[in-house]
Amino acid sequence: QSVLTQPPSVSAAPGQRVTISCSGSTSNIGKNYISWFRQFPGTAPRLLLFENNKRPSGIPDRFSGSRSNTSATLDITGLQTGDEANYYCGSWDNSLRVVVFGGGTKLTVL
Amino acid sequence: EVQLVESGGGLVKPGGSLRLSCSASGFTFRNAWMSWVRQAPGRGLEWVGLIRGRADGGTVDYAAPVKGRFIMSRDDSTNTVYLQMNSLKSEDTGVYYCTTNVGEDCTSGTCYIVSSLAFHWGQGALVTVSS
Numbered sequence: 728q729s730v731l732t733q734p735p736s737v738s739a740a741p742g743q744r745v746t747i748s749c750s751g752s753t754s755n756i757g758k759n760y761i762s763w764f765r766q767f768p769g770t771a772p773r774l775l776l777f778e779n780n781k782r783p784s785g786i787p788d789r790f791s792g793s794r795s796n797t798s799a800t801l802d803i804t805g806l807q808t809g810d811e812a813n814y815y816c817g818s819w820d821n822s823l824r825v826v827v828f829g830g831g832t833k834l835t836v837l
Numbered sequence: 838e839v840q841l842v843e844s845g846g847g848l849v850k851p852g853g854s855l856r857l858s859c860s861a862s863g864f865t866f867r868n869a870w871m872s873w874v875r876q877a878p879g880r881g882l883e884w885v886g887l888i889r890g891r892a893d894g895g896t897v898d899y900a901a902p903v904k905g906r907f908i909m910s911r912d913d914s915t916n917t918v919y920l921q922m923n924s925l926k927s928e929d930t931g932v933y934y935c936t937t938n939v940g941e942d943c944t945s946g947t948c949y950i951v952s953s954l955a956f957h958w959g960q961g962a963l964v965t966v967s968s
Contacts, residue, residue, distance in 0.1 A: 760954070762954045762955065771960050772874075772958055774953075774958075777942075778942075783956070817955065
Protein backbone atom coordinates (compact mmCIF):
# COMPACT_ATOMS: atom_id res chain seq x y z
CA GLN A 728 0.00 0.00 0.00
CA SER A 729 1.43 3.34 -1.09
CA VAL A 730 1.92 6.26 1.29
CA LEU A 731 0.41 8.58 -1.33
CA THR A 732 -3.03 7.60 -2.59
CA GLN A 733 -4.05 7.92 -6.21
CA PRO A 734 -7.08 6.55 -8.05
CA PRO A 735 -6.05 3.42 -9.99
CA SER A 736 -7.61 4.69 -13.19
CA VAL A 737 -9.33 7.65 -14.80
CA SER A 738 -10.80 8.11 -18.24
CA ALA A 739 -12.20 10.85 -20.41
CA ALA A 740 -12.88 11.60 -24.05
CA PRO A 741 -10.50 13.40 -26.40
CA GLY A 742 -10.62 17.14 -25.92
CA GLN A 743 -12.00 16.84 -22.42
CA ARG A 744 -10.34 17.61 -19.09
CA VAL A 745 -9.28 15.09 -16.46
CA THR A 746 -8.05 15.50 -12.90
CA ILE A 747 -5.85 13.02 -11.07
CA SER A 748 -5.70 13.32 -7.29
CA CYS A 749 -2.89 12.47 -4.90
CA SER A 750 -3.64 12.31 -1.19
CA GLY A 751 -0.96 12.28 1.47
CA SER A 752 -0.31 13.60 4.95
CA THR A 753 1.26 16.47 6.86
CA SER A 754 4.66 14.75 6.74
CA ASN A 755 4.85 14.61 2.95
CA ILE A 756 2.53 16.71 0.74
CA GLY A 757 1.67 18.94 3.69
CA LYS A 758 5.28 20.05 4.08
CA ASN A 759 7.10 19.31 0.83
CA TYR A 760 6.78 19.88 -2.88
CA ILE A 761 4.93 17.34 -4.98
CA SER A 762 6.19 16.13 -8.34
CA TRP A 763 4.26 14.37 -11.07
CA PHE A 764 5.66 11.80 -13.47
CA ARG A 765 4.33 10.23 -16.64
CA GLN A 766 5.27 6.78 -17.88
CA PHE A 767 4.36 5.28 -21.23
CA PRO A 768 4.36 1.45 -21.35
CA GLY A 769 7.83 0.01 -21.74
CA THR A 770 9.62 3.31 -21.23
CA ALA A 771 11.23 5.15 -18.35
CA PRO A 772 9.17 7.64 -16.33
CA ARG A 773 9.61 11.31 -17.12
CA LEU A 774 9.08 14.38 -14.96
CA LEU A 775 5.83 16.15 -15.80
CA LEU A 776 5.56 18.77 -13.04
CA PHE A 777 7.89 19.82 -10.24
CA GLU A 778 7.47 22.07 -7.20
CA ASN A 779 3.72 21.41 -7.30
CA ASN A 780 2.94 23.20 -10.53
CA LYS A 781 6.04 24.00 -12.62
CA ARG A 782 6.56 22.42 -16.02
CA PRO A 783 9.99 21.34 -17.25
CA SER A 784 10.92 22.47 -20.72
CA GLY A 785 8.96 20.62 -23.36
CA ILE A 786 5.86 19.91 -21.27
CA PRO A 787 2.84 21.76 -22.75
CA ASP A 788 0.64 24.04 -20.67
CA ARG A 789 -2.21 21.55 -20.99
CA PHE A 790 -0.64 20.01 -17.88
CA SER A 791 -1.03 21.89 -14.61
CA GLY A 792 -0.91 21.09 -10.93
CA SER A 793 -1.98 22.37 -7.56
CA ARG A 794 -1.53 21.53 -3.89
CA SER A 795 -3.84 22.17 -0.97
CA ASN A 796 -3.03 21.04 2.56
CA THR A 797 -2.23 17.32 2.26
CA SER A 798 -3.55 16.74 -1.27
CA ALA A 799 -2.43 17.56 -4.77
CA THR A 800 -4.01 17.36 -8.19
CA LEU A 801 -2.79 17.03 -11.74
CA ASP A 802 -5.03 18.57 -14.39
CA ILE A 803 -4.81 17.69 -18.04
CA THR A 804 -6.90 19.69 -20.48
CA GLY A 805 -7.52 19.14 -24.19
CA LEU A 806 -6.97 15.41 -23.81
CA GLN A 807 -5.25 13.59 -26.64
CA THR A 808 -4.95 9.90 -27.30
CA GLY A 809 -1.21 10.35 -26.84
CA ASP A 810 -1.80 11.25 -23.20
CA GLU A 811 -2.68 7.65 -22.40
CA ALA A 812 -0.09 6.63 -19.85
CA ASN A 813 0.46 5.94 -16.16
CA TYR A 814 0.82 9.00 -13.94
CA TYR A 815 2.57 9.02 -10.56
CA CYS A 816 2.88 11.60 -7.81
CA GLY A 817 5.92 11.72 -5.54
CA SER A 818 7.22 13.66 -2.57
CA TRP A 819 9.68 13.51 0.32
CA ASP A 820 8.30 12.31 3.65
CA ASN A 821 9.82 14.08 6.67
CA SER A 822 8.76 11.46 9.20
CA LEU A 823 9.80 8.35 7.25
CA ARG A 824 12.85 10.10 5.72
CA VAL A 825 12.10 8.47 2.38
CA VAL A 826 10.73 9.44 -1.00
CA VAL A 827 7.15 8.28 -1.35
CA PHE A 828 5.23 7.66 -4.55
CA GLY A 829 1.58 7.18 -5.27
CA GLY A 830 0.47 3.84 -6.65
CA GLY A 831 -0.04 5.33 -10.09
CA THR A 832 -3.09 6.24 -12.15
CA LYS A 833 -3.74 4.78 -15.57
CA LEU A 834 -5.26 7.37 -17.88
CA THR A 835 -7.43 6.12 -20.69
CA VAL A 836 -8.55 8.49 -23.42
CA LEU A 837 -11.74 6.98 -24.78
CA GLU B 838 21.93 17.60 -22.19
CA VAL B 839 21.58 15.51 -19.06
CA GLN B 840 22.25 11.82 -19.59
CA LEU B 841 22.03 8.98 -17.11
CA VAL B 842 23.13 5.54 -18.30
CA GLU B 843 22.63 2.50 -16.11
CA SER B 844 24.58 -0.72 -16.48
CA GLY B 845 25.22 -3.91 -14.56
CA GLY B 846 21.78 -5.46 -14.59
CA GLY B 847 21.25 -9.17 -15.15
CA LEU B 848 20.12 -12.49 -13.73
CA VAL B 849 21.22 -13.46 -10.24
CA LYS B 850 20.23 -16.24 -7.86
CA PRO B 851 18.46 -15.50 -4.57
CA GLY B 852 21.03 -14.61 -1.93
CA GLY B 853 23.45 -13.34 -4.56
CA SER B 854 24.87 -9.91 -5.21
CA LEU B 855 24.88 -7.46 -8.10
CA ARG B 856 26.27 -3.96 -8.56
CA LEU B 857 24.53 -1.39 -10.74
CA SER B 858 26.35 1.63 -12.12
CA CYS B 859 24.93 4.90 -13.37
CA SER B 860 27.15 7.12 -15.50
CA ALA B 861 26.07 10.76 -15.48
CA SER B 862 26.81 13.65 -17.80
CA GLY B 863 25.50 17.07 -18.74
CA PHE B 864 25.44 18.59 -15.25
CA THR B 865 27.66 19.32 -12.27
CA PHE B 866 27.74 15.91 -10.64
CA ARG B 867 29.61 16.43 -7.38
CA ASN B 868 26.79 18.35 -5.69
CA ALA B 869 23.92 16.49 -7.34
CA TRP B 870 21.54 14.35 -5.35
CA MET B 871 21.17 10.95 -7.00
CA SER B 872 18.48 8.35 -6.39
CA TRP B 873 17.59 4.84 -7.48
CA VAL B 874 13.96 4.03 -8.18
CA ARG B 875 12.78 0.55 -9.09
CA GLN B 876 9.71 -0.93 -10.68
CA ALA B 877 8.67 -4.55 -10.30
CA PRO B 878 6.98 -6.12 -13.34
CA GLY B 879 3.49 -4.69 -13.75
CA ARG B 880 3.81 -2.59 -10.59
CA GLY B 881 4.31 1.06 -9.68
CA LEU B 882 7.38 3.06 -8.81
CA GLU B 883 9.29 2.31 -5.62
CA TRP B 884 12.07 4.53 -4.32
CA VAL B 885 15.18 2.60 -3.32
CA GLY B 886 17.63 5.15 -1.96
CA LEU B 887 19.22 8.56 -2.19
CA ILE B 888 22.78 9.82 -1.96
CA ARG B 889 23.29 13.51 -1.45
CA GLY B 890 25.94 15.64 -3.09
CA ARG B 891 29.27 16.69 -1.66
CA ALA B 892 27.97 20.03 -0.42
CA ASP B 893 25.32 18.21 1.63
CA GLY B 894 27.73 15.69 3.11
CA GLY B 895 27.14 12.81 0.71
CA THR B 896 24.76 11.20 3.21
CA VAL B 897 22.53 8.31 2.21
CA ASP B 898 18.96 7.30 2.96
CA TYR B 899 17.39 3.96 2.06
CA ALA B 900 13.90 2.56 1.74
CA ALA B 901 12.99 0.09 4.48
CA PRO B 902 12.85 -3.01 2.23
CA VAL B 903 16.49 -2.59 1.16
CA LYS B 904 18.10 -1.09 4.27
CA GLY B 905 20.97 -3.28 5.45
CA ARG B 906 21.21 -5.10 2.10
CA PHE B 907 21.80 -2.34 -0.47
CA ILE B 908 24.59 0.23 -0.44
CA MET B 909 24.71 3.40 -2.50
CA SER B 910 27.99 5.12 -3.24
CA ARG B 911 29.37 7.67 -5.67
CA ASP B 912 32.61 8.49 -7.42
CA ASP B 913 32.69 12.17 -8.20
CA SER B 914 35.91 11.74 -10.22
CA THR B 915 34.07 9.62 -12.80
CA ASN B 916 30.54 11.04 -12.37
CA THR B 917 29.23 7.62 -11.43
CA VAL B 918 26.81 6.44 -8.78
CA TYR B 919 26.62 2.83 -7.69
CA LEU B 920 24.05 0.55 -6.13
CA GLN B 921 25.56 -2.53 -4.49
CA MET B 922 22.78 -5.05 -3.96
CA ASN B 923 23.44 -7.94 -1.55
CA SER B 924 21.31 -10.78 -0.19
CA LEU B 925 19.01 -10.40 -3.17
CA LYS B 926 15.46 -11.70 -2.98
CA SER B 927 12.94 -12.53 -5.67
CA GLU B 928 10.98 -9.42 -4.72
CA ASP B 929 13.97 -7.30 -5.74
CA THR B 930 13.28 -8.22 -9.37
CA GLY B 931 12.49 -5.25 -11.56
CA VAL B 932 13.80 -2.36 -13.60
CA TYR B 933 16.11 -0.07 -11.67
CA TYR B 934 16.19 3.56 -12.73
CA CYS B 935 18.90 6.07 -11.86
CA THR B 936 17.61 9.59 -11.30
CA THR B 937 19.05 12.97 -10.46
CA ASN B 938 17.46 15.93 -8.71
CA VAL B 939 19.37 18.42 -10.85
CA GLY B 940 17.21 20.26 -13.32
CA GLU B 941 16.39 23.64 -14.85
CA ASP B 942 13.53 25.96 -13.99
CA CYS B 943 12.71 28.12 -17.01
CA THR B 944 9.17 29.06 -15.98
CA SER B 945 10.03 32.72 -15.43
CA GLY B 946 11.65 33.06 -18.84
CA THR B 947 15.15 32.91 -17.40
CA CYS B 948 16.54 29.44 -16.69
CA TYR B 949 18.29 28.55 -13.48
CA ILE B 950 19.40 25.35 -11.84
CA VAL B 951 17.07 23.72 -9.35
CA SER B 952 17.05 20.60 -7.23
CA SER B 953 13.78 18.71 -7.44
CA LEU B 954 12.82 15.09 -6.97
CA ALA B 955 13.86 12.82 -9.87
CA PHE B 956 14.15 15.60 -12.45
CA HIS B 957 15.94 13.34 -14.95
CA TRP B 958 15.78 9.56 -15.36
CA GLY B 959 17.96 6.96 -17.00
CA GLN B 960 16.59 4.28 -19.30
CA GLY B 961 16.71 1.62 -16.59
CA ALA B 962 18.54 -1.63 -15.91
CA LEU B 963 16.70 -4.94 -15.53
CA VAL B 964 17.52 -7.03 -12.49
CA THR B 965 16.08 -10.54 -12.29
CA VAL B 966 16.46 -12.55 -9.10
CA SER B 967 15.58 -16.15 -9.79
CA SER B 968 16.95 -19.63 -9.24
